[in-house]
Amino acid sequence: MTETFSFNAESLDKVKFELSKYPEDRKQSSVMSLLDIAQRQNGGWLSKSAIEHVASHLEMPYIKVYEIVTFYSMYYTTPVGKYFVQVCTTTPCWLKGSDEVVKACKEIISEKQNELSNDGLFSWMEVECLGACVNAPLVQINDDFYEDLNYENTKNVLQSFIDGNLSPIGSQIGRKGSRAEEYVKS
Amino acid sequence: MAKIKVDGTEIEVRDDMTILQACEEAGREIPRFCYHDRLSIAGNCRMCLVDVEGSPKPVASCAMPVNEGMSIHTNTQKVKKAREGVMEFLLINHPLDCPVCDQGGECDLQDQTVAYGSGKSRFDLNKRSVEEKYMGPLIKTYMTRCIHCTRCIRFSEEVAGVEEIGAVNRGENMEITTYLEKSIDSEMSANVIDLCPVGALTSKPYQFEARPWELKKTETIDVMDAVGSNIRVDTYGWKVKRILPRLNEDINEEWISDKSRYACDGLLNQRLDTPYVRHDGNLNATDWNDALNECLSFMKNHKPDEIAFLVGDFIDLETSYLIKQLSESLNIKKIECRQEGVRLPYSDRSQYLFNSTINGIEESDCILIIGSNVREEAPIINTRIRKHLLNKNIPIGLIGEKFDLTFDYEHLGNDLNILKSISDGENNFCKILDKAKKPMIIIGQSVLSRDDSLNAYSLIEDIVHQYSFLDSSWNGVNTLQLSASRIGALDMGCYQSSRSLKDIYADAENGSLKLLFSFGADEIDYSKFQNTKIIYMGSHGDRGASNSDLILPSAAYTEKDAIYINTEGRLQYAYQASFPPSEAKTDWKIINQISEMLNLNWGFVTLDDVRKKIKNQYPDLFNQVSADRPYKRLLANKASKISFDNKEIGSMIKDFYLTDSISRLSKTMAECSQIRKELRNGKAI
Ligand code: SF4
Ligand code: FES
Ligand code: FES
Numbered sequence: 001m002t003e004t005f006s007f008n009a010e011s012l013d014k015v016k017f018e019l020s021k022y023p024e025d026r027k028q029s030s031v032m033s034l035l036d037i038a039q040r041q042n043g044g045w046l047s048k049s050a051i052e053h054v055a056s057h058l059e060m061p062y063i064k065v066y067e068i069v070t071f072y073s074m075y076y077t078t079p080v081g082k083y084f085v086q087v088c089t090t091t092p093c094w095l096k097g098s099d100e101v102v103k104a105c106k107e108i109i110s111e112k113q114n115e116l117s118n119d120g121l122f123s124w125m126e127v128e129c130l131g132a133c134v135n136a137p138l139v140q141i142n143d144d145f146y147e148d149l150n151y152e153n154t155k156n157v158l159q160s161f162i163d164g165n166l167s168p169i170g171s172q173i174g175r176k177g178s179r180a181e182e183y184v185k186s
Numbered sequence: 187m188a189k190i191k192v193d194g195t196e197i198e199v200r201d202d203m204t205i206l207q208a209c210e211e212a213g214r215e216i217p218r219f220c221y222h223d224r225l226s227i228a229g230n231c232r233m234c235l236v237d238v239e240g241s242p243k244p245v246a247s248c249a250m251p252v253n254e255g256m257s258i259h260t261n262t263q264k265v266k267k268a269r270e271g272v273m274e275f276l277l278i279n280h281p282l283d284c285p286v287c288d289q290g291g292e293c294d295l296q297d298q299t300v301a302y303g304s305g306k307s308r309f310d311l312n313k314r315s316v317e318e319k320y321m322g323p324l325i326k327t328y329m330t331r332c333i334h335c336t337r338c339i340r341f342s343e344e345v346a347g348v349e350e351i352g353a354v355n356r357g358e359n360m361e362i363t364t365y366l367e368k369s370i371d372s373e374m375s376a377n378v379i380d381l382c383p384v385g386a387l388t389s390k391p392y393q394f395e396a397r398p399w400e401l402k403k404t405e406t407i408d409v410m411d412a413v414g415s416n417i418r419v420d421t422y423g424w425k426v427k428r429i430l431p432r433l434n435e436d437i438n439e440e441w442i443s444d445k446s447r448y449a450c451d452g453l454l455n456q457r458l459d460t461p462y463v464r465h466d467g468n469l470n471a472t473d474w475n476d477a478l479n480e481c482l483s484f485m486k487n488h489k490p491d492e493i494a495f496l497v498g499d500f501i502d503l504e505t506s507y508l509i510k511q512l513s514e515s516l517n518i519k520k521i522e523c524r525q526e527g528v529r530l531p532y533s534d535r536s537q538y539l540f541n542s543t544i545n546g547i548e549e550s551d552c553i554l555i556i557g558s559n560v561r562e563e564a565p566i567i568n569t570r571i572r573k574h575l576l577n578k579n580i581p582i583g584l585i586g587e588k589f590d591l592t593f594d595y596e597h598l599g600n601d602l603n604i605l606k607s608i609s610d611g612e613n614n615f616c617k618i619l620d621k622a623k624k625p626m627i628i629i630g631q632s633v634l635s636r637d638d639s640l641n642a643y644s645l646i647e648d649i650v651h652q653y654s655f656l657d658s659s660w661n662g663v664n665t666l667q668l669s670a671s672r673i674g675a676l677d678m679g680c681y682q683s684s685r686s687l688k689d690i691y692a693d694a695e696n697g698s699l700k701l702l703f704s705f706g707a708d709e710i711d712y713s714k715f716q717n718t719k720i721i722y723m724g725s726h727g728d729r730g731a732s733n734s735d736l737i738l739p740s741a742a743y744t745e746k747d748a749i750y751i752n753t754e755g756r757l758q759y760a761y762q763a764s765f766p767p768s769e770a771k772t773d774w775k776i777i778n779q780i781s782e783m784l785n786l787n788w789g790f791v792t793l794d795d796v797r798k799k800i801k802n803q804y805p806d807l808f809n810q811v812s813a814d815r816p817y818k819r820l821l822a823n824k825a826s827k828i829s830f831d832n833k834e835i836g837s838m839i840k841d842f843y844l845t846d847s848i849s850r851l852s853k854t855m856a857e858c859s860q861i862r863k864e865l866r867n868g869k870a871i
Contacts, residue, residue, distance in 0.1 A: 048366070061349035063365040070354040 005050040007057070011041045015057070028058050031068060035075055044084050044142070045076040073127070081116055081123035083161050085109065086140040089126045092133035097150060101137050102126070104154035121162065134178040135171055144169040191257040205247035205258055206234055214260045217269065217298045219276075219383045220335035221248035224439065225344055228336050231276070233298065235268040236260050244268040270304040278309045280384070281330050288326075289385030291398040295333065316361050321351075322369030323857040324376045324444060325387050332362050332386035338378040345441065346372040347572050347592025362386070369861050372592075373565040373842060376448065377441045380430065391448055391854045392428045396420075404763035405432055407750050408446040409500050409670035409743045410849065413544070413566045414752030415442045419450075419744050419763035426450045426744050426764055436545055437752070443565040444858065445842065445849055450744070452852030456727040458739035459768035469737065474769065480736055481721055482783055488701045490517040494690050497523035497680045498706030498724065499669035499846055502748030502760070503807075504796045505773040506675040508788075509705055512777060513680075515786050520699070522687050523675035525709040526635040526668065526838065529686030530643060534818035535806075538676055540567075540753040541661035542626050546813035548574045550662065552622035554615070555595070556605070556646065557586035557835035558630025558666050562842040564753070567666070568592065581618045586632065586835035602633075602830040605645040609652065619653040626662040627655060632838045634665065637688075641828045644821045651819075659814045666753060668838060669846070670743075673751040677807055694718045704730050705773075706740070708847040723776060725766075728847035739770035742848065746772045747793060749800075756811045 007015055018033040034057065038050045046069055055065040069075045087105060089098045105124040109117045113125040124139075132138055135147035139154070146157050146169060153172040160167040175181060188201040192212035199208040204227070206216050219231035229249030236247045239257040244264060259265060277299065284290045316329035334353065339362065342351045348371055350364045364370055379389050401420040408415040408429070415438035418430045429450050431442040461477030462469040472480075485493065495513050497506055506523070513521045532538055542550060547570045560568040572593045574580065582595035585604050598604050598615055607613040619625055627650060633642050646663075649655075655662035667673060675681070682689075691714040693699035702715050706724035712733040722734035725742040744763045751757050766772065774796060781788050790796050801808060843859035844850045 061365075063350055063352035066365055067352045067354055071356045 003047055003049055005038065005042060005047060005053045007038070007053070008041060011037050028060050031058055031060065031065060032072070034058065035065070035069060039075060043082070044080040045078060047077075078114065079116065079123075080114075081109070081121055083122050083141050083158075085122060085124035085158070086127040086130070087124060088128070088130045088136070088138055088140075090129040090133075092129070093137040096136040098137040100151040101139060101149050101154045104151050104158065105139075108155060108158045119162075122158065132178075135175075147171045148173045148175065188252050188254045188256075190252050190255065193258070193260055199252055201252060201254070203252050205236060205238070205245065205250045205252055205256070208252045209236065209247060209258065209260055216247055216260065217302050218248060219294060219298075219333060220337060222337055222340075222381065225337060225340040225381075228340065231333065231335050232272045233269065233276075233302075235265060235272065237262050237265050266302075269302040273299055273303040274307060274309075276333050277303070277307060279314045279330075280333065281313065281315075283331075287328070287331065287385040288388040288393060289331075289382075293385060294383035314358060319361070319363045320367040320369070321364050321387070322375065323854065323861055324390055324448060325370070325379060326390040326393055327387055329361060329363075329386055331384045333384055334360055334362070335383055336362075337381045337383065338362060338387060341378050341381050342370065342372065342375070344576065345377070345569060345573070346370075346374040347569075348372045348375075351378070369865060371862065371865050373443045373445070373561065374441055374569060376444045377431070380440070389428065391451060396422050396427050401427055402763070404744075404761050406744070406763060407670075407758045407760040408442060409750060409760075410443065410446045410449055410846070411564050411566075412667035412669055412672060412753035413437060413564050414670065414750055414756065414758050415446050415566055416758075417442060417446060421744075421764045424764050424767070426453050436543070437754075437756070438566045439570075441566065441569060445565075445845070445855065448854045448858070449846075449849040449852045451854050452726070452848040452850070453742050453744060453764075455851040455853075457742075457767045457770070458725060458727055458731060458737055459770055461739060461769065462731075462737040464735040469734075474771075477736060477738060478779060478783060481738065481780060484701055484719055484721060484736065485516070485703075491519065492698065492700040493518050494520035494522070494693070494699055494702050495680070496525070496687075496690075496702065496704045496707035496710065497521070497671060497675045498704065498708060498730070499525065499671050500706055500725075500743055500848075501671040501675060502743075502746070502750055502773065503674035503678070503757070503800065504749060504793060505705065505777065506671065506678040506680050507796065507800050508774055508777040508781070508790075509675075510678045510680050511788065512781060512786075515781070515784070520682060520685075520690055520693070521680050522682055522685075522690060523672060523680040524635075524687060525707055526631045527687045528631065528634045528639065529684065529688070530634060530639060530820060531683035532676065532681065533683075533820065535677065535755060536661065536663070536815055536817045537820045538665045538667070539673065539755040539815075540628075540664040540666060541755075541813065541815055541817060542664050543754045543756075543811055543813045544570055546660075547571055547626065548577075549660075549813070550574070550624045550626040551578075551580050552618055552625040553580065553582045553628065554619070554625065555582065555584045555586070555628045556630060557633035558628055559587070559589040559591070559837050559839060560628065560630075560666065561589060561591045562839045563630065563666055563668055581622075583615050583618070586630070587837050589837070600835060601833045602638075602642055602835060603833055605642060605649065606828060609645050609648040611652075619649075623654055624660050624662060625653055625655055626664060628664045628666055630666055630835075630838060631668055632835050635838075636832075636835075638830060638832075640821065641830070644823065645828060647819060647821055648824060650817070656817050661813055661815050661817050663817050670750050670752070673753060673755060674749070677751060677804065704734065706730065706847070723773065724847065725770065726847040726851055728850060730847070738776050739766070739768075740773045740776060741766035741770055745770075749797070751807065754811050755807075755815075757807055 014037050018030045022029045034054045042050050055062045109122040109124045138147040148171045157167045197212045216234050218234045220228045229246050234247045235244035237259040238245045319327045339351045343349050404419045408417045416432040416434040418432050420428045433440050460471045463472045575593050585598045694715045701719045703721045708728045708730045720734040721736045722730040723738040745766045748760045843855040849855045
C-alpha cells in the first residue's frame with residue numbers, strides 16, 4: 001500500500017499558526033498539534049505516511065514521532081469511521097447505564113470495538129472518563145458530546161447521523177448544561 | 187567540593203557528582219539497571235535507592251546530586267527493603283527463562299536478584315508477554331525480558347547518533363522497538379547488546395553458541411581498522427565464539443564497531459591451512475619444506491630490482507620489521523605497505539600519525555575533515571567526535587564527498603580547490619580557524635592516495651602553519667589510517683620514498699617486475715600482475731591467495747602474540763587466543779625460517795628476541811603517546827599557484843562491512859552489507 005500524505009492548504013495554514021508559537025529551533029514542541037492537524041485531515045487517524053510527513057516537517061526522527069503517537073490515546077493508527085464514537089464506560093457512566101449505550105453501538109455499528117461499520121460511517125470504542133460525569137452516560141462523537149443517553153436515544157443519535165438529520169449536541173433529554181434533572185421535567 | 191557522609195564515613199566529593207557516584211567514590215556498591223556512566227541519566231528503574239537523612243522516602247541516587255552535609259546510608263534495613271521491593275516489581279513481568287537465555291551467567295538482573303532480591307514473589311497473575319522485534323542481523327530480541335531501562339534508546343540516540351530505537355505505547359504495554367522494526371543503520375549498533383542489563387537484546391550470531399563460563403577469554407587488540415580497539419576474544423577450543431569490547435578510556439572507551447565484533451566468523455572460512463604451490467595452472471597442497479624451497483628458488487632466480495614486497499593490512503609490527511630486514515639483506519628496494527597508493531615521501535612519524543590522539547579530540551575546539559568518511563573509516567573516532575560535540579558545540583568543516591557522519595557539520599564542498607582558498611584566507615571557514623585555539627585537521631586516505639597528493643598536502647601544510655594547529659602543547663595535524671598494520675609498517679620503513687604502489691603496478695605491467703611477494707596484501711589490484719610470479723603469505727583464501735603461485739599459510743590476528751601500533755602511534759600488545767589451523771604458522775616464524783635458509787644469521791629464536799631488537803633500534807615507538815608531539819614539516823616549499831582539475835575527492839571505503847580478507851569471508855558481515863544496501867536504497871530516514 002503506497003498511500004501518501006501531505007498537508008493540504010487548509011492544514012498548512014493551521015500548521016503555520018502552530019509553528020509560530022515556538023522559536024524556530026524548538027519547532028519540535030509543536031509535534032502534538034501537528035499530529036492532530038494531520039489526523040483531522042486524514043479522516044481521524046494517522047497513517048504511516050502521515051506520521052512520517054509530520055516527522056519530516058519538524059525534522060524529527062520517525063521513531064520519536066511514532067513514540068508520541070502510540071503514547072497518547074488521542075491518536076489512532078488504524079482507520080476510524082467518519083463518525084467516531086467514543087463511549088465512556090468508567091464508573092459514573094457505567095452506574096448510569098453505559099452498558100446500554102454499548103449495546104446500542106454494537107447493534108448499529110459493529111459487534112467489536114475499533115471495527116468500521118459496514119457502511120464505513122462509524123466505528124466505536126470504549127474510553128475512560130470523558131470528564132462530563134454529571135451528564136452520564138455519554139459518548140463523544142468526533143468533537144462533540146452527546147449526553148444523558150440510554151439505549152433508545154443512543155440509537156436515535158446514531159440513526160440521525162445515518163439520516164443526515166443530526167440530533168442536537170449535548171443532553172439528549174433536553175436539560176440545559178448540567179442542571180438538576182427536575183428542571184427538565186417541569 | 188562537598189563534604190558528605192556515606193554510611194557514617196566522611197568524604198569529600200566534587201559537587202557536580204550524583205549520590206551514586208559519590209557512594210562509589212566511598213567504595214560502596216550501588217545496584218543499578220538504568221544508570222550508565224556514558225549515557226544520560228534516566229532514573230527510571232529505581233534500583234539505586236538509598237536512604238538520605240532528612241528525606242522521608244528513599245532517593246534514587248543516580249539522579250540526585252550531592253549536597254553539602256548530606257548523610258547517606260546504603261545498607262540500612264530501609265534500603266534493603268526498598269531494593270527488595272523494586273526487584274519484586276521488576277520481576278513481576280520478567281520470565282523465569284534463565285536456563286534458555288543467552289544472557290545467563292552474565293546478567294545484571296540475575297546477579298542483582300541473587301544479591302538484593304527477596305527470593306520470593308507474591309505475584310500470581312499472568313505475566314505479560316511481548317512479541318519479538320526485528321532489529322537487524324546482529325541483535326536478537328526477546329522483548330518479554332525487557333525491564334525498560336531505556337539504555338538501548340539512550341545509546342542509539344546519544345552515542346551511535348542514529349535515533350532509531352524508541353519506546354512505543356505506555357505503561358504496561360510499553361515496548362522497545364525500532365521504527366517499524368527496521369534494522370538499525372549504525373556501525374556501532376551491537377553495543378546495545380552489552381548495554382542491555384538483561385537478556386532482551388542478545389547477540390544473534392552468537393545465539394545459543396556457548397555459555398560464558400565455558401569460554402576461554404583472551405584480552406587482545408582489534409585489527410579491523412587502524413584504531414586498535416581493545417577487545418576480549420572468547421574462544422571455545424579453536425573457534426572464536428565472540429568478540430567483546432574491553433575498557434580503554436584512551437581509545438574505544440567501552441564500545442567497538444560491529445565489524446570488530448562480528449567479522450570473527452570470517453576466521454572460520456576459507457582458511458589457508460597448508461602450503462600450496464601452483465603446477466600447470468593448479469594450486470596443489472604441499473609441505474613446508476617443499477614450499478620454502480620453492481620460495482627460495484623464486485627469489486634466487488630474480489635480481490633484487492625485479493622483486494617487490496607488499497605488506498598487507500593485518501601484518502603485525504614484528505613481521506613488518508622482519509620483512510624490512512629481509513628486503514635490506516637481499517637489497518630489495520621495492521617494498522610498500524601503502525595499499526591505498528599513497529606516495530608521500532615521509533620523513534618523520536608525525537607526518538602519518540593521528541597526532542592529536544583520540545583523547546585529544548575532546549580538547550579540540552574546531553575540526554576540519556578533508557576527504558574522510560570518519561564514520562566508516564574509524565567508527566570509534568567518529569563516536570568520540572560526536573561525544574565531544576554533544577558536550578561542546580564546536581565547528582566542524584568537511585571538504586570532500588558529503589557523508590552522514592551522525593553529527594552536524596558544515597560541508598565546505600567537494601572540491602580540493604577549497605584548500606587553496608583556505609590557505610589564501612579567502613574562505614569563510616578561515617574566520618572560524620582564526621578563532622580556534624586548538625583546531626584539528628583530519629586528513630583521509632582518499633586525499634593522500636591521489637596522484638596530485640603532493641600538491642594537496644603542501645596546501646594542507648600551508649594551512650596548518652597559518653593557524654594554531656601546532657604549538658608546543660598541541661599537534662592538530664592528523665592523518666587517519668585505515669589499517670591496523672599501517673603505522674607499524676611505516677615505522678619499520680616498509681615504504682619507498684617518492685614512489686607508490688602505482689609505480690609497482692607500472693613495473694609489473696612493463697615487465698620489469700618479475701616476482702611479487704605479497705605479505706597478506708589483499709587490497710591491491712592483482713590483475714596488474716598477470717606476468718609476475720606471486721608468493722602470498724596470509725591466513726585467508728581471498729584475492730591474494732587465488733592469484734598466487736605459492737601460498738605460505740599464516741596465522742590470523744587472534745592466533746598469535748603480536749604488537750600493533752594504532753593510528754595515534756600507540757603501541758599495543760595482542761595476545762594469542764586461538765591457534766593457527768593445521769599447518770599454518772605464525773608470520774614471524776615463516777620469515778625467520780626463510781632468513782635461516784638464506785643464511786642471514788639474524789639469530790632470532792623467540793618472538794621476544796625480535797621485540798628486543800625492535801626496542802633497541804626504535805626506542806621511541808614504545809613511548810606513551812600524547813598530543814604535544816612536534817610535527818615535522820614534510821614538504822619544504824610553500825605551495826604556490828596550485829589548482830586542481832580533478833577536484834572531487836572520492837571515498838575510500840566502498841562497503842564498511844567488507845573491507846578486508848576476514849570481513850569479506852564473514853557471513854554476518856555479508857548479511858549486514860546486504861541489509862545496509864537495502865536500507866540505503868529504500869527510503870532514507
Ligand atoms: S531492551 Fe534491554 S537495554 Fe533496552 S530498555 Fe529493555 S532492558 Fe533496557
Ligand atoms: S465517567 Fe463517563 S464522563 Fe466521567
Ligand atoms: S539506576 Fe537509578 S533509577 Fe535506575
